[in-house]
Amino acid sequence: MTPMEHALAQARAAAARGEIPVGAVVTDASGAIIAAAHNQTEATQNPTAHAEFLALQAAAATRGEKYLADCTITVTLEPCVFCAGAIAALRVRRLVFGAYDPKTGAIEHGPRVFTHATTHHKPEIIGGVRDSDCSALLAAFFAGLRNA
Amino acid sequence: MTPMEHALAQARAAAARGEIPVGAVVTDASGAIIAAAHNQTEATQNPTAHAEFLALQAAAATRGEKYLADCTITVTLEPCVFCAGAIAALRVRRLVFGAYDPKTGAIEHGPRVFTHATTHHKPEIIGGVRDSDCSALLAAFFAGLRNA
Numbered sequence: 001m002t003p004m005e006h007a008l009a010q011a012r013a014a015a016a017r018g019e020i021p022v023g024a025v026v027t028d029a030s031g032a033i034i035a036a037a038h039n040q041t042e043a044t045q046n047p048t049a050h051a052e053f054l055a056l057q058a059a060a061a062t063r064g065e066k067y068l069a070d071c072t073i074t075v076t077l078e079p080c081v082f083c084a085g086a087i088a089a090l091r092v093r094r095l096v097f098g099a100y101d102p103k104t105g106a107i108e109h110g111p112r113v114f115t116h117a118t119t120h121h122k123p124e125i126i127g128g129v130r131d132s133d134c135s136a137l138l139a140a141f142f143a144g145l146r147n148a
Numbered sequence: 149m150t151p152m153e154h155a156l157a158q159a160r161a162a163a164a165r166g167e168i169p170v171g172a173v174v175t176d177a178s179g180a181i182i183a184a185a186h187n188q189t190e191a192t193q194n195p196t197a198h199a200e201f202l203a204l205q206a207a208a209a210t211r212g213e214k215y216l217a218d219c220t221i222t223v224t225l226e227p228c229v230f231c232a233g234a235i236a237a238l239r240v241r242r243l244v245f246g247a248y249d250p251k252t253g254a255i256e257h258g259p260r261v262f263t264h265a266t267t268h269h270k271p272e273i274i275g276g277v278r279d280s281d282c283s284a285l286l287a288a289f290f291a292g293l294r295n296a
Contacts, residue, residue, distance in 0.1 A: 104268065109266055
């Protein structure tokens with residue numbers, strides 16, 4: 001499986017638990033998965049329990065390192081401003097994301113976090129990977145909620 | 149003491165422990181302090197252990213509530229993009245900050261998080277409160293590091 005396929009599996013696991021289906025994995029320079037997580041805002045009742053943030057915290061804890069400077073985070077949805085801030089703080093080398101998020105995304109939309117002269121750290125950014133699969137999961141989840 | 153005086157006390161406590169002196173308190177609608185924290189990035193070796201984020205998490209945990217919709221966060225320094233995202237996610241009613249931070253601040257600088265049409269939540273924002281005291285603490289701390 002590719003990292004995005006792992007992230008999609010995490011997103012599916014989230015949906016199965018009634019969580020908004022967003023998944024993320026952190027891989028090291030060799031491509032090995034260090035951490036994986038899905039959104040847990042419902043289970044934790046914590047609006048900051050986003051997949052990316054949880055995966056980044058787990059990766060840093062697993063490694064016992066302050067920064068993830070050789071790592072890639074792969075996430076099924078364009079990160080929000082909070083998660084973009086965590087990616088910057090942990091100096092993550094590369095960000096790969098799936099679906100674009102015009103509503104809450106902060107990479108290509110809204111605050112466009114990494115486009116400013118004051119940015120201390122800017123990861124390599126690859127967006128739109130498997131975007132149709134990633135957004136289909138979200139669309140199905142929200143359609144299910146509306147019909148519930 | 150005012151909330152900013154409490155936040156300044158937290159910032160001084162941070163400096164005494166070798167942490168960058170930033171402090172934050174969360175108060176409820178009556179002005180009572182629910183949580184207080186200072187920057188702990190050194191002690192935890194976690195670059196996201198910012199005063200605001202720690203105070204917000206503690207406040208939400210103390211209350212057992214998902215959102216802090218009637219609360220004010222008072223912090224000695226203009227929040228970064230990560231903490232601005234946390235303030236948005238927890239729907240904090242009001243943000244009061246001390247010193248402006250042209251380097252890392254994300255409220256009046258850089259991404260200007262709450263100025264975008266896509267912003268789901270915008271707190272009331274009051275900046276520059278006791279800014280000289282707040283910035284003097286930081287200046288003294290970094291001067292000490294340079295002379296160490």
